[in-house]
Amino acid sequence: MDYKNVSLKKEDGIALITIERPKALNALNYETLKELECLLNSARNDEEIKAVIITGGGEKAFVAGADIAEMSKMTPVEAKKFSEFGQHVFREIELLSKPVIAAVNGFALGGGCELSMACDIRIASKNAKFGQPEVGLGIIPGFSGTQRLPRLVGTSKAKELIFTGDMINAEEAYNIGLVSKVVEQSELINEAKKIAQKIMSKGQLAIKLAKEAINKGIETDIDTGNTIEADAFALCFSTNDQKEGMGAFLEKRTPKFEGK
Incomplete structure (x- = not known):
């Protein structure tokens, strides 16, 4: 399969998956989700891969959200299918037998925040911003945001973030337990690799x-x-x-x- 919106780089047992839609701040459309699903299947079946890192291309965004231009034209039936497919792909990340680390650089909003929450460990750069701003568009999170965020940060804080649509910075994300570490942007991928390598050295x-x-x-x-x-x-x-x-x-x- 030819990939237009994602890339995979293997190095020393680590698969680095990068979302590559810089003009759209790496927003997730159906095509990107499908490509991500294919890469996850490849990583699952590749015995050389022991750990996975997911990040966003460029310096501005991990994933700025789902693709609003694509969603704006959806019927209720199409929207449900889109939600269910996004949930399915993110659940595949959660169920992957190999550890998955989100290296969050820049905006992780809406579907981007939901993508990071499906990963086992979240590392953020100091310029990272997290949020579920969907209510400002007249919708709710659709890729399991209403389910994973309360499990990670508690019901009260999750409701506050989802009801207000507020963005939080990396420091607050760390303070509420949404991420486990905050590092300089220049060190983000190296730090994620260090954690992956430490995990890979165990049974x-x-x-x-x-x-x-x-x-x-x-x-x-x-x-x-x-x-x-x-x-x-x-x-x-x-x-x-x-x-x-x-x-x-x-x-x-x-x-x-x-x-x-």
Whole structure:
């Protein structure tokens, strides 16, 4: 498939996916979402890829939102299909067995904020701006923003941001737990790669099981979550990585994980 709006660069086990629509501040139209879905499928099936970083091309925007020009002409039926497709693509990010890091540079508004929230970890540059401004257009977030934002920052703050449509800067995003780190823009991708490399140095099957346990457990009560955790914990003991990791610890050496 030829990609017009996204690009993929592989380096040392890391897939760097970049949204490339600079004239539209990387806004998400249907075509871009479809291309992103294809790249995610490629990353899922590529055994050489151990971690994924998603960012936006240029210095102004991660993703400034969904494409308003495209949305403005939609019927209610078309709008529902567009919402469901965006939700589907972002859910694929969430369910990817490999860790996904959002490197947020510039505007992450509407669909851009929603894209970042589907990732496992969010790193922001100091010029990043987050928000769900949809109510100013007479609509609501449609790519799971009403669902993920409350889970990340709490119901009250999520309602404030969605009801007012306010933008917040990187520092406030950090303070409310929307991002885990803020860095200089020039260091953003390097910092994301450092985090990816640190994750990749650990047991990959353990990372996969930890992601599954967190994602499933957070949607349940604590007792069900504990059962999910115990099952995943037990599965670790069927792997070579567990034997290597614990053996290396006892032998006071660096483990050599093989993802088996």
